[in-house]
Amino acid sequence: MKKIINDPSKVVDEALAGMAAAHADLIRVSYDPHYIVRAEPPRSGKVGILSGGGSGHEPMHGGFVGFGMLDAACPGAVFTSPTPDQVIDATKAIDGGAGVLHIVKNYTGDVLNFETAAELALAEGISVEAVVIDDDVAVKDSLFTAGRRGVGGTVLAEKIVGAAAEAGADLAAVKALCERVNASVRSMGMALTSCTVPHAGKPTFSLGESEMEIGIGIHGEPGRERMPLEPANAIVERLLGPIVEDLPFASGDQVLLFVNGMGGTPLIELYLAYGHAEHVLAERGITVQRRLVGNYITSLEMQGMSITLLKLDDELVSLWDAPVQTAALRWGR
Amino acid sequence: MRVNGAGLVQLINRYAEVVAENRTYLIELDSAIGDADHGENLDRGLKAAVAKLEEVAPTAPSDVLKTVATTLISKVGGAAGPLYGTAFLRASAAVQGKPELEASDIVAALRAAQDGLVARGKAEPGDKTMVDAWGPALTAAEGALLAGSDAVGVLAAAADAAEAGMRATVPLVARKGRASYLGPRSAGHQDPGATSTALLFRTMADLAATCP
Numbered sequence: 099m100k101k102i103i104n105d106p107s108k109v110v111d112e113a114l115a116g117m118a119a120a121h122a123d124l125i126r127v128s129y130d131p132h133y134i135v136r137a138e139p140p141r142s143g144k145v146g147i148l149s150g151g152g153s154g155h156e157p158m159h160g161g162f163v164g165f166g167m168l169d170a171a172c173p174g175a176v177f178t179s180p181t182p183d184q185v186i187d188a189t190k191a192i193d194g195g196a197g198v199l200h201i202v203k204n205y206t207g208d209v210l211n212f213e214t215a216a217e218l219a220l221a222e223g224i225s226v227e228a229v230v231i232d233d234d235v236a237v238k239d240s241l242f243t244a245g246r247r248g249v250g251g252t253v254l255a256e257k258i259v260g261a262a263a264e265a266g267a268d269l270a271a272v273k274a275l276c277e278r279v280n281a282s283v284r285s286m287g288m289a290l291t292s293c294t295v296p297h298a299g300k301p302t303f304s305l306g307e308s309e310m311e312i313g314i315g316i317h318g319e320p321g322r323e324r325m326p327l328e329p330a331n332a333i334v335e336r337l338l339g340p341i342v343e344d345l346p347f348a349s350g351d352q353v354l355l356f357v358n359g360m361g362g363t364p365l366i367e368l369y370l371a372y373g374h375a376e377h378v379l380a381e382r383g384i385t386v387q388r389r390l391v392g393n394y395i396t397s398l399e400m401q402g403m404s405i406t407l408l409k410l411d412d413e414l415v416s417l418w419d420a421p422v423q424t425a426a427l428r429w430g431r
Numbered sequence: 432m433r434v435n436g437a438g439l440v441q442l443i444n445r446y447a448e449v450v451a452e453n454r455t456y457l458i459e460l461d462s463a464i465g466d467a468d469h470g471e472n473l474d475r476g477l478k479a480a481v482a483k484l485e486e487v488a489p490t491a492p493s494d495v496l497k498t499v500a501t502t503l504i505s506k507v508g509g510a511a512g513p514l515y516g517t518a519f520l521r522a523s524a525a526v527q528g529k530p531e532l533e534a535s536d537i538v539a540a541l542r543a544a545q546d547g548l549v550a551r552g553k554a555e556p557g558d559k560t561m562v563d564a565w566g567p568a569l570t571a572a573e574g575a576l577l578a579g580s581d582a583v584g585v586l587a588a589a590a591d592a593a594e595a596g597m598r599a600t601v602p603l604v605a606r607k608g609r610a611s612y613l614g615p616r617s618a619g620h621q622d623p624g625a626t627s628t629a630l631l632f633r634t635m636a637d638l639a640a641t642c643p
Contacts, residue, residue, distance in 0.1 A: 107475075131505075152466075152508075175475070177466045178509040206608045207509035210551060214504070214513055236612075242604075243611035297471040302462045317466035319609055322616075 099299045106296040110153045110173060117160055121425045124164045131181065133188035134160040134171045145263045145272050146170065146192035149201040149256055150185060151208055152177040154295070155316055156361075158253060158395045161426030167260035168424070169198075176295055176398075177317045179207035185215030189224060197225030197269035201256055201276060203248025204232035205317075227269055229276040231255055233285045233406065235344045236313030236322050247315045250358050250406035251283035253394045254418075257427065261420035275417075279408065284344050286313065286337045287404030289360060290327070293318040293397050312336060316360070316397045316404075330367070334374045337405045342382065347407060349383030354390070354418065356406035361396035363403055368392065375405060388418050394426065432582045432642050433531040439495040440484050446634045447477035453630060460623040464610035468509055469623040476507035476515070492532055496523035496540075510608055511624065514552050514561060521547030534582040538572050541589070545569050552607065559605035559617065561624035568593035568632050583639045590629070590636035597621065597629040 103109050111129060118127040118134075125134050133150075140146060149159045150172030159171035169192040172180035189198045198219070202212045209230060216226045233251030237243050259276045267275065289311040292301035295318060302318035305311060310333070313322030328336070347353065357372040359365070372391045379386055387410055395404070408414070421430035450457070450473045457470030480502040489495045496519050504516035525543035526536055545565050554560040571592035575585045600622035605611045610622070 152468075174508045175468070175472065178468045178472055178507075181505050181508045181512060183505045206552070207512070210510060210513040211508060242606050243614070244607055244609070247612065295467045298458050298462060298467040302467045313612075315609070315612060317609065319464075319466050319612065322612070322614060 099294050099296070101294070101296060103296055106299070109296050110175060113153070114160075114173070117425070124423070124425060125160070128187065128191070131184040131187055132173055133184050133191070134163050134173070135188065135191050136163055136165070136169055140169065140192045140194035142194045143196050143266075144194045145196045145267065145269050146189070146194060146198035147201065147256070147260050147263050147272070148172065148185070148188055148192060148198055149252070150174065150180045150188075150212075151203055151205075152179055152317065154398045155395050157393075157426035159256070162253070162256050162424050164422070164424035165431060166264050166420055166422035166424075167256055167427065176297065179205065179211045182211050182215040182218060185212060186218050186222075189215065189219045189226060190222070193224050197227065199259065199263070199269060199272050199276065200226060200228040201252065201259065202228055202230045203252050204230045204245050205247060206244050225269055227273040229255075229273060229280060231280050233280065233283045234287075234315065235284050235340045236286050249287060249316055250285040250356055250395055250404045251280065251408065253358075253390075254283055254354060254356060254406065254408050255279040257422060258414060258417045260422070261417040264420065279414070282345070282409040282414075283406060284341045285404050285406040286341050287315070287360065287402060288312050288333060288337060289314045289321065289400055289402035291362065291401040293361070293400035295398070314397075314402065316395060318397055318400060330371055331374045334371050334405070335378060338375055338378055341405060341407050342384070345407075345409065347382075347384055347409060351384045352387040352410045353379065353384055354388040354408040354410055355379065355386045356390040356408070358395055358404045358406065359393040360400040360402040360404070361393055362399040362401040365392065368403060371403060371405075387415065432639060433533050434492065434537065434582065435531045436490045436492050436495045438638075438642070439492055442635060442638055443477070443484060443495070443499055444481055445638055446631055447481045449630050449634050450474050450477050450627065457623050457627060460621055460626055463620040464605065464613055464617045465623065466609055469511060469627065472507045472509050472511050473515075473627055476503045476512060479506040492529060493523045493527045496520075496526070510552070511627070514548055514624070517547040517551040518544035534576055534580065534585050537582055538576045538585060541569050541572055554607040557603060558607040559600050559603040559610060559622045559625075560607050561622075561628045563600045563603070563622065564593040564596040564625035564628035564632070567596035568628070583642075586632070586636040586639045590632040593629040593632035597625040600625045
């Protein structure tokens with residue numbers, strides 16, 4: 099294992115310390131328990147937006163804390179969901195009296211820990227609602243699995259719901275909006291390499307020089323299928339096909355196209371893939387109205403990418419365009 | 432044999448050692464079908480539980496179990512934290528007010544623990560989870576108790592059954608947890624949660640066998 103670390107057990111603490119120093123204008127970090135909140139105190143009457151999950155997906159979620167997006171992020175250990183006490187303390191820290199929305203990705207551990215935290219927060223008199231994001235079309239049949247995973251769609255949901263909360267929407271409205279985004283978004287990912295979890299010290303799985311994994315999640319877990327490596331255009335089509343067919347996205351739709359890197363793939367390859375994805379969508383009569391390209395929900399140093407499509411309407415476009423000022427996403431302000 | 436709070440503290444200390452010894456093994460099992468964190472998370476949580484028990488120094492069995500439960504819930508995260516935490520919390524409630532546990536109390540605690548586990552994780556037998564070790568262990572423990580075994584016999588039967596259940600997870604296709612995303616590719620691998628459960632039962636049986 100070659101990593102710029104000191105001690106595998108201190109990676110999260112030391113990374114949080116660096117993040118706090120680098121973005122002192124935007125965020126504050128609590129270390130016991132771990133959570134990240136906006137530098138400014140909660141605004142009275144504004145719904146708090148909180149998300150969290152394992153570390154190793156940077157910049158998610160800490161990089162999305164700030165104006166127009168999240169009020170708090172709870173980072174767990176690497177690839178491990180946060181604990182309920184992290185979520186409760188962060189929930190209390192951001193409650194401005196209007197309640198808090200938890201945006202949870204659909205993984206067994208995340209769901210269990212957020213559920214426990216929400217019960218305890220409710221018992222303390224804080225209104226909490228939760229939406230579970232499950233946009234991964236690689237997971238087919240929810241009757242035989244833990245359900246679809248939450249992946250790239252989470253980033254888009256956090257931006258859009260964060261904008262609505264900033265504009266003064268109440269808890270019921272932001273929850274309904276988050277559910278609507280989740281119902282309108284689909285993703286799928288692939289990997290060229292595994293990643294190495296610091297505490298494990300070696301790659302989670304091994305892939306041959308000429309192989310790729312299709313249908314991966316964001317935890318270095320193997321995907322649904324292993325197959326021979328293909329050229330970029332074929333990979334893009336392999337991911338886009340199931341996404342478009344699933345919702346389904348149809349001719350005449352306006353969409354947001356999000357090409358996300360898993361951490362180890364350079365932007366030159368992501369832009370190359372983006373170009374072909376937009377071309378494929380155009381051939382199907384689907385118009386890309388907004389776009390996002392880069393590493394936003396990663397899997398440590400894994401090489402690979404995911405593609406996410408969100409069906410847009412005027413409200414979603416204006417919320418996407420609304421100002422945002424976070425470490426990882428910043429425009430309009 | 433009866434088990435008091437000190438005996439349960441000894442159990443947690445020993446289980447923490449066993450998990451530390453098997454940390455890499457559990458990480459490797461989890462790497463094959465999950466996200467490679469099970470050994471690390473349990474090791475971290477149990478080390479915290481050992482420290483917490485030393486700090487709080489509970490004496491009643493229910494207080495020992497509750498201290499372990501709350502520490503696991505607040506230190507582990509993932510699925511293992513809430514699942515093992517809930518199991519210990521329900522076991523604690525089942526033995527509330529008892530200064531010492533006899534065989535029937537132990538079985539009642541194991542039953543409560545499994546009910547909690549199933550309620551929290553919603554896994555059924557055959558889903559390739561902890562439940563596949565826990566279920567057979569409980570059935571064997573209840574059978575041994577009915578047959579008149581003492582605590583040593585009950586726990587020995589439970590440990591054997593937990594290990595058989597653990598081995599029986601190998602051919603299963605996972606339907607819960609992160610392994611379920613692999614579909615048919617999850618078959619051929621032993622479930623890490625069932626493995627840590629079998630280790631827990633074996634630790635209990637071994638300790639009971641050496642008790643005076």
